[in-house]
Amino acid sequence: MKIKLSRRTLAVLACFAPLAASAQSTPTIAQLDDIVVTASRSAQLQRNVLGDVTVIDSQELQQAGQNSIAEVLAQHHGIEFYNSGGPQTATGVYIRGANAAQTLVLLDGVPINGATSGLGALNALPAASIDHIEILRGSASSLYGANAIGGVINIITKSGADRPFTAQASAGVGTYATSQYKASIAGSKDGWSYSLGSSYEQSGGYNATNQNAKFIYNPDKDSYYARNLNGSLGYEWKKGQKLTFQAYNSIINGGIDADSFNLYNDRSIQTLEMYSLASENQLTDSWKSTLRYAYTLDKNQTRQATSDTTFSTRQNQYTWQNELKFGDHQKLVLAYEHLDQRASGDIPTFDPVTFAPGPFINFNQTKRHNNAYTGVYTGDFGRHHLQGSLRSDNDSQFGNATTWGLSYGYDLTQTLRGYVAANTGFKTPTFNDLYYPGFANPNLKPERSRNVELGLKYTGDTTRLGAVAYQNKVRDLIVFDPAVFMPNNLDSATLRGITLTAEQDYGNTTVRASADFQDPRNDASGNQLNRRARQIYKLSASHRIKSWTLGGEYAFVGRRYDDVSNTVSLGGYGLLALTASYDLTKSLAVQVRWNNVLNKDYTNAYGYNMPGSNVFVNLSWRM
Template sequence: MTSIVLKTRPRTPARMIAPWCLSTLVISTFSFSILAHAASDEALDPVLVTATRTPQKAGDVLSDNVTISAQQIAQSGQTSLVELLQKQRGIEISTYGGPGTTASVFMRGAANNQNVVLIDGVRVGSSTTGGATWSSIPLSQIDHIEIVYGPLSSFYGADAIGGVIQIFTRKGAGTSRFNASAGYGSYGTRTMDASVSGSTEGDHRFSYAIAAAHESADGFSATKPNPSPYSAYDPDKDGYKKDSTSGQFGIVLAKGQEVGVTFLQSRLNAQFDNGPGFDARTIQKLTDVAVYAKNQIVPWWTSKLQLSQTTDKSTNISSDQSYGYSEITTTQNNYSWQNDLLLGPDVLQLLFERRVEEVAATGLSGDRTTNSAAASYQLKRGAHLATISIRNDNSAQFGDHVTGSLGYGYRLSKDWRANASYGTSFRAPTFNELYYPGYGIATNKPEKGKNAELGLVYDDGTSQLNVSYYRNKITDLIISTSTCPIDPAAYPYGCAYNVDKATLEGVSVGASRLLGDWALRASMDLQNPRDDTTGKLLPRRARQHATVALDYGSGATKAGVELVTSGKRYDDTDNQTVLGGYSVVNLYASYDLTGNWALFGRWNNVFNKDYELARYYATAGSNLFVGVRYGFR
């Protein structure tokens, strides 16, 4: 379900879970003698790009982070990006029905529009409603995902309050490879995808990767019966169709000199409920195109120039009347010039960006330009690691905004590291919050965040432990209210305005242990995302949520079981409408046949738990998905 005005609601108190709960999780998980990763490549130290916009070994990254590898995505058997993210530490989701309907992703209690989403380094999302349109991003096109928690505005500008999720599509390397898969499941779910990738050899290496996919589902009713006279309930099935393509092409012109292009395109046609008697639907089109040049100017100076354009278009058809049709289009043109200067073991980064947002929507149009300059310094000295960064974003709409961060890490031993950091961030008001007739207020200011964090990391190659405590204070929080105190006569149906303060506070724990063919991994988030003005818990965010998974892999067989659990949440800012807690058990397995063929399957919600992520909106019951894959190794 898509609406031209997204009203973010105020929020509510919460009490931190007793410290012994956290201790129990850490001790029981960390000391468990079963492993958490079966694949040999996962034992290696992965390289992350997102935390500082430069490649870093995971062991040197000071920001709290999670990486989802290509193998983990394939073995998960998931068909939806949002469902995959729901299993990750520090993340909660809210959906308005099954796959294909509108969804929100909360990072450490931050709202969907307080997080930045990148695809191959290019920002995507809507400038009117705010945040990414998650259902339009095809999981089948994704190679791997990096999730970095905490304020990153000093690297990425506006909206990086809760963190950054960066999606990477496939990149060609080595001999040509062909991959394909097809699957079928409950609710008439059908998927097909194929890709080819590789690269030539020699001084002028040409790399290529291109993929295409189709998926569809008959679905289930997005809504449940609702006693309200304004209920949108319709007992029909709400399915979807999604077609997507992506590609990367690069050529090395000379040693250290590369140019290339990346693209992703997706079209989603999804049904939703808007009351009986009409087949309401949303058509979402996402297009992302970028050209880049990477140049080794001198041995110690690397330059990357990137020009990109993204288009996020949503057409909403909710009735056969003219007022039941609306269109929202956000076009973003981004220009980025990044310079990485090696100073011995250290890196000095200088960044210049220009972002032009253009909005065309039913009842609303406009544009804004933001020019940015940033600098950061990454230091390595024996057991000491440090990062400092500063950025100024100058917007034609709200003027200058300066953000910064400082992080320090100390290696207590080869396996243990302690971290501390402080950073500021901000979120720019959306066009709806500023200009939508009868709702937006043009004088709304950016939200501002100040985050302090402590962390402890352990990794001996077999056991991993990550514990982070954070406290993020948000001021000038923009809320939506049905009764506007600014000017009730001018805003009879409510407005968006700066009034509140919020605190996003919590402890996030992730742990795993490896041993032979078995693997155990677990995470728990104990949080208190509250509206300081009212003392109430922020809507659709629980005080605690956790995952536990046990995997087995031997020879051709891989199998696993996972538990996803969450405490109760509230659907409203006054904390009157309770969304009950839930625990869902999922099973998944794959079997490698001879050659390059493999079978895979997933059984979600084994015990058919009936729960809600938004009041009177349905979630999937017990459902099965099976498929065959060719070429994945």
Template sequence: MTSSFTHVRRAAAPACARPAVLTLALACALPALAQQAEPVLVAQNLHAPSMRETVVTATRTAQPLSDLVADISVVDSETIENSGATGVVDMLARLPGVQIVRNGGVGNSANVFLRGAEGRFTAVYIDGVRVDSQSTGGAVWEQIPLSQIDRIEVLRGPAAAVYGSDAIGGVVQLFTRKGEGAFAPYVGVGIGTHNTRKIEAGVSGSAGVDGAFDYALGLTRTQSDGYDIRSGAGHNTDKDDYTATSGNARVGFKVNAQHRIDATLLGQTMNSGYDTSPVPVDDRNKNRLRTAGLTWAAQWTQAYTMRLSVNDTLSRYETEPSPYRTETQLRGYLWQNEYRLGAHLFTAALERREDTLINPALDEWSKTIDRDRSQNALALGYGYHAGAHTLQMNLRHDDDSEFGGENTGSVAYGYGFAPHWRATASAGTAFRAPTLYQRFSEYGDASLKPESSRNVELGLRYAQGSSTFSAVAYRNRVSNLIAFAGGGNCGAAFGCYVNTARAEYRGITLAGSHKLGNVQVHGSMDFQNPRDLDTDKRLARRAKRYATLGADARVGGWTLGAEVQASGQRFDDAKNTRTLGGYGLFNLYASTRVARDFTLLARVDNLADKSYEVARTYVPPGRTLYVGLKWAPKQ
């Protein structure tokens, strides 16, 4: 059970890093730091985002930023490309309200805490296709290839009234590249620390009358010799290497002005080393992800549009030579309807989700799991935006084949009380059904109840030109929290999954950006207190304070960037007896066009080679350097 029970973490760094204090001081000193007037748009861009830019994550419909009251961050393709980040979690770690934990380096188990909520409380989608594991719960982040991702939208706060089960902490939407314009090929190569090698290639474009047919294809291969990711005695001290191959294909066809068909396919296989056993055993992770989606969008009248989609996901994880394998297949069907009447938007959706978990018994201590379940849902929404007022209401009923009905709802209101200023308030409920593994494994309890939450939040936002600022205060209380503990009904000596805990995720997020000359400064600061309400202990591996600060500039043909990531101390265990020290990291990146069609990218992470830990007995990679060269002919 490597996947479920070996993810222990410890940090041995100094107390809360001074960069966190510096981040807050600089952020407060800027005259007009900020976020978007509605959602939080924090991306390491050099340009302020357009208020007419559209997002789809808040309500599952395309809406301009100016019409939303949700707390959202957007990361665009330029930011992802210039960052040089190695994984999706590394990109997310630079956003407000996000903390990450990873057992060592790339290819090893990673987790994302959105506003301090458990990793399984974030609903994850790739091109509208749901990604989840019915074993661990939540997305397996190391399976998702950042190299194939073109845009990221992060919604903070419960969204079960729109998305159903799992969105207690929020939603992360990942989008691959969409083809447009003339035929555009690219080829890239890169090298880095630990003998990391990367090669990528792809094409995109459109053809036909008015670009009716569009396409985008990409392939990436990455290899690294790695390093020893464990500390202390009793493990294999070999280098923990990894190899990953990923690809995506996205094609669309505009039948006519009213009808469009889109198909997406993404996949990745990864083989990486981890250390649990002593010498000479070479422990291996083997991950595989495949997502596929087909969508038909139709505009039947000026006011009424419809979207019909079918999608399928396969997430597989196994270990060798320690025998463990789990495979989740998720299939979804969505019929989304939108009717616009002036300032009013009405939505109605029928959705079905089917989950299957296969865990074969590979040793005498485990048992075979081959179970499935389904959820049918009806979701209704109403939105209003006119003048200074914005209102959003959603209701959803999910009928689970195992638990029966679950009702969720949300209401959000925004008021523009002065030019460039808006106050927001919202409340919502959410739930997550226990995974099939939590119910039917040797550690499971078939009588487990869904976890449920109630959230309230208040926000203050400002936006003018390239200056943005936001302050969002929230409180999210979860009941029937599923924990792994001794006792329980499963009878296993090691412990069982039980519905015994209650938790509260409470905090304030400050975020903003401001342009000083040709330098765009952006940052965020989170003050939070994620606690177990029964024990009054802080939830494990979450800091009460963490921050980011970054600056980007264009100088003489170069794009230059610097960033600070800082975290306060955390606890490795639920009893709060093992302290994880705070840390601060300083990263640099730069890119420039070295010839007409060639771009050079360089990145240094952890410039000071800071010694720290984010997972107990696991060692982060230290100072790393990556240099890449990409050929992409100008159109």
């Protein structure tokens, strides 16, 4: 990978120098470390993870204002996003340059990627319903199966509190006639734990498209409204023996632009539901068993002047996971999963000569299932650390797929660890790829990947530094073949990059910085993968002074191309955001977020608009 160090690059790298120096000079203050589960399917301290993991906590989510979850994710290294003209529209994220459908999205550990689009419905997940988010970068199919070529985003919802009763509520207003209302309760008593939350948001919106969109441009404002209801109920009938039910129901109804010839208030209605029942049982001091059933529904309805269409995915997942401990420093996770998928679509047809609308039809195949066996071993031996994972998936359409992962870490000092990791991944074709009438290929093979990375992490009490170099080779890449008007396994891609991260606490001030130098390319053409930048820089700071918390964020995203042939350029851009919060009392606070302070005109997808300068003010109460 060739990297040219521009003046901007050198300036950003200079930001890391004082942070690195602080690793040796700043007095230490004890700080709690986050616990993550995504990187090994079991709980471990974030500093011990042999990989590139980020935790987005509840405080950051509370400060999100009217930002979507995709925008919150993109504030962190290695992540870019796009939407189709607003938070209500189809949204995708790129992890380390991988395609959006090559990222696995989990909701409380349950996969929610739709079987028709391949995407997780991020636009239907309000920040108010989320406790924290764990991001795992790099191929992870040996842990979670299909669709984890680029990485995994595990969204953890709010659950029962560890105290008798707590309640919170908030109300906020902002630019584009946006308003949000949230309320939730949680608590525990006599072995019972519970939570219940609800949120509602509406916005007058802005025009989703501009004149570059040509055939779908509509000069109107695209409003939206969204509501969410989530809850959990758990009962620990004996220490270590717990039964938990979770429910999640979310819908967002938003304006889109779909047809410039038949102007209409086109709408996209995205529904996401998840219901699960789990039994966690500590059978012995060294054996924990978890049985879980989960049902998910991903449904998207599009309403236009000439037709209404609906695509949906229903999934039933059965999981039995066993966590076995061998002493204090070794652990083995064994899991069996069965996944049933059912897809359906109201697909319009047209007369090939007159193009007159015909009847709506469904996919000619609508079902598939998968059985999987997973094993994950983690061991700590003094300065040496090891993680190995092996998974066998048996898909009713594509047969067997075996994936593996192996990571080794070595503690150079008590605070400095180096690691090397290799893992494989795969992604199954969607029902749209395989069965969409007239534009599908039932002979497609799954995409496959091999990822290797080398990392160095410094974790002090006030300083966190990281450097990761990676290469992810993806073969049998599914792309649309214009010669035959259907997708084919035509290409391969190489995703290379170097990521630098730094975080430093100066008393009541915290500074974070990251720099991504990536080179996601199509191997055959040599072209840069569309909508992905080669250089991304991010810098943020927050300062606490008495009852005030003040913050600022800056992100620069380099030039990209909207098309695979690299002929439609998307210019680079820099965005500045400012945040502030003030504690009126111990339980009442006001938060302000000002996005795109300099009112930059930019886009993440050609022909689609992004918001201009916008402000959101939120009043929150916590019991």
